[in-house]
Amino acid sequence: MTKxxxxxxxxxxxTLTANxxxxxxxxxxxTITVVDQDDHHIYQPGLLFVPFGLTAPAxxxxxxxxxxxxxxxxxxxPIERVDIDAQVVHLGDGRQLPYDxxxxxxxxxxxxxxTEGLVFGDTVHTFYDLAGSTALAEKLATFSGGRLVVNxxxxxxxxxxxxxxxxxxxxxxxxxxxxxxxxxxxxxxxxDAAFTKPVAAERLAHLLAEKGVAMVTEFNxxxxxxxGGKLVAYDGREQPFDLAVVxxxxxxxxxxxxxxxxxxxxxxxxxxxxxxxxTVRPNIxxxxxxxxxxxxxxxxxxxxxxEVLVExxxxxxxxxxxxxxxxxxxxxxxxxxxxxxxxxDFNYDTEPLPGHYxxxxxxxxxxxxxxxxxxxxxxxxxxxxxxxxxxHVPGIESPMPHGGKELPADEIHQEAHV
Amino acid sequence: MSTTTLAGTPxxxxxxxxxxxxxxxxxxxxxxxxxxxxxxxxxxxxxxxIDFMRSxxxxxxxxxxxxxxxxxxxxxxxxxxxxxxxxxxKMAARIxxxxxxxxxx
Numbered sequence: 099m100t101k102x103x104x105x106x107x108x109x110x111x112x113t114l115t116a117n118x119x120x121x122x123x124x125x126x127x128x129t130i131t132v133v134d135q136d137d138h139h140i141y142q143p144g145l146l147f148v149p150f151g152l153t154a155p156a157x158x159x160x161x162x163x164x165x166x167x168x169x170x171x172x173x174x175x176p177i178e179r180v181d182i183d184a185q186v187v188h189l190g191d192g193r194q195l196p197y198d199x200x201x202x203x204x205x206x207x208x209x210x211x212x213t214e215g216l217v218f219g220d221t222v223h224t225f226y227d228l229a230g231s232t233a234l235a236e237k238l239a240t241f242s243g244g245r246l247v248v249n250x251x252x253x254x255x256x257x258x259x260x261x262x263x264x265x266x267x268x269x270x271x272x273x274x275x276x277x278x279x280x281x282x283x284x285x286x287x288x289x290d291a292a293f294t295k296p297v298a299a300e301r302l303a304h305l306l307a308e309k310g311v312a313m314v315t316e317f318n319x320x321x322x323x324x325x326g327g328k329l330v331a332y333d334g335r336e337q338p339f340d341l342a343v344v345x346x347x348x349x350x351x352x353x354x355x356x357x358x359x360x361x362x363x364x365x366x367x368x369x370x371x372x373x374x375x376x377t378v379r380p381n382i383x384x385x386x387x388x389x390x391x392x393x394x395x396x397x398x399x400x401x402x403x404x405e406v407l408v409e410x411x412x413x414x415x416x417x418x419x420x421x422x423x424x425x426x427x428x429x430x431x432x433x434x435x436x437x438x439x440x441x442x443d444f445n446y447d448t449e450p451l452p453g454h455y456x457x458x459x460x461x462x463x464x465x466x467x468x469x470x471x472x473x474x475x476x477x478x479x480x481x482x483x484x485x486x487x488x489x490h491v492p493g494i495e496s497p498m499p500h501g502g503k504e505l506p507a508d509e510i511h512q513e514a515h516v
Numbered sequence: 517m518s519t520t521t522l523a524g525t526p527x528x529x530x531x532x533x534x535x536x537x538x539x540x541x542x543x544x545x546x547x548x549x550x551x552x553x554x555x556x557x558x559x560x561x562x563x564x565x566i567d568f569m570r571s572x573x574x575x576x577x578x579x580x581x582x583x584x585x586x587x588x589x590x591x592x593x594x595x596x597x598x599x600x601x602x603x604x605x606k607m608a609a610r611i612x613x614x615x616x617x618x619x620x621x
Binding site for chain 2 (some may be wrong): 252332
């Protein structure tokens with residue numbers, strides 16, 4: 099019998115899953131329907147470059163339906179809720195979409211309303227959505243100097259390195275404009291270090307210091323006072339600003355909260371970190387930012403998950419055990435300004451380490467280089483033409499490669515005993 | 517990792533003072549740790565948070581973040597900071613005898 103596969107979300111995860119499934123399953127095997135509330139697919143890594151005039155907003159948006167292969171239905175409708183017992187998706191216009199298998203790929207949304215006083219305006223900005231980064235570009239172009247505070251309100255956020263990249267690029271941008279000496283750059287984070295993983299955190303903290311960016315740790319923003327020009331932490335500490343660039347709290351899509359039994363307190367969907375099957379119903383699978391898996395909310399994670407997810411969906415449909423396993427592989431280019439970037443590569447068990455990717459001969463890891471910057475620029479082409487259509491690229495595989503990494507002495511010792 | 521004595525019983529804690537085995541924890545130990553952290557007396561509100569942290573830990577394998585505490589423990593985030601001034605998630609997790617919440621990746 100023909101199975102009905104419904105995919106909620108037409109972003110990175112939804113698109114690459116739909117395309118991969120369509121290639122594996124005939125139209126007799128399954129119908130594939132992708133639902134999204136709009137038809138604008140944003141290349142999210144580009145949002146970082148918009149404020150600095152390095153890319154135009156229009157250059158990072160394409161139509162969602164055009165990224166989907168022939169034989170995939172696209173429905174442009176808001177999602178009202180999912181009835182996980184009746185196996186039906188209720189759409190905004192009252193239509194109902196019954197499914198045999200559901201894929202949640204609706205990502206994360208910004209939740210500024212969860213922070214007291216966080217309203218975007220003249221002195222309080224964000225670059226985490228298209229409207230925000232576009233407005234910030236105008237603001238930065240006329241910014242003549244003062245205290246610029248980059249603040250992450252709380253984890254988890256999409257692309258945890260992006261706020262650091264913003265600091266590095268701001269240092270470059272104001273240097274280019276000849277006013278760097280008039281701009282004080284501050285990075286205020288709720289974490290106790292620059293990043294969540296120790297080796298990379300140390301390297302990134304060093305880079306912040308080199309570029310004259312002051313780091314304030316364990317700063318848990320309780321209130322944003324736009325009129326008074328200050329961030330107030332729950333412990334009473336204050337950060338005065340002339341311009342605040344705030345990364346607001348994130349949550350899962352609102353419809354998840356309206357669907358009884360589907361999500362957690364933050365509207366993310368509880369997901370097995372290895373099989374990517376939801377733990378709420380066996381016929382619901384989850385990919386990308388919408389999951390609760392302990393990996394970064396990032397496109398590379400979604401990309402590497404895709405291969406495992408599709409393999410397990412095919413197994414599920416064939417009543418076979420789900421033995422494909424995701425290892426938490428993530429990698430990202432970290433733009434550091436002045437035409438350079440770092441690359442980090444890690445998974446659930448191995449933190450980002452120095453070395454080369456994907457093997458001993460390859461791009462340098464945890465080290466600034468022009469090659470990594472070019473890699474970051476080329477990635478946009480790769481995203482639209484290879485990643486979304488789910489074309490296979492030799493060397494870029496789902497499991498994390500160990501070959502090029504310089505393991506610390508004690509880990510080499512441990513591995514020798516395994 | 518080291519061994520410390522709480523309420524007259526030796527317990528194993530890590531470098532930051534978090535319990536290695538949450539089953540070694542007793543309420544008397546919590547009171548003693550709280551006093552050492554500058555909380556003279558654990559009020560019913562403190563206990564509400566501590567009990568919530570332990571039940572979340574045993575249900576989910578990790579302690580809740582401040583944000584989830586604020587949404588689900590019945591105590592608002594602002595009050596959480598008044599109850600546990602050194603940072604609710606970490607400080608309350610330590611007193612509740614559970615590992616440091618993973619929270620953020």
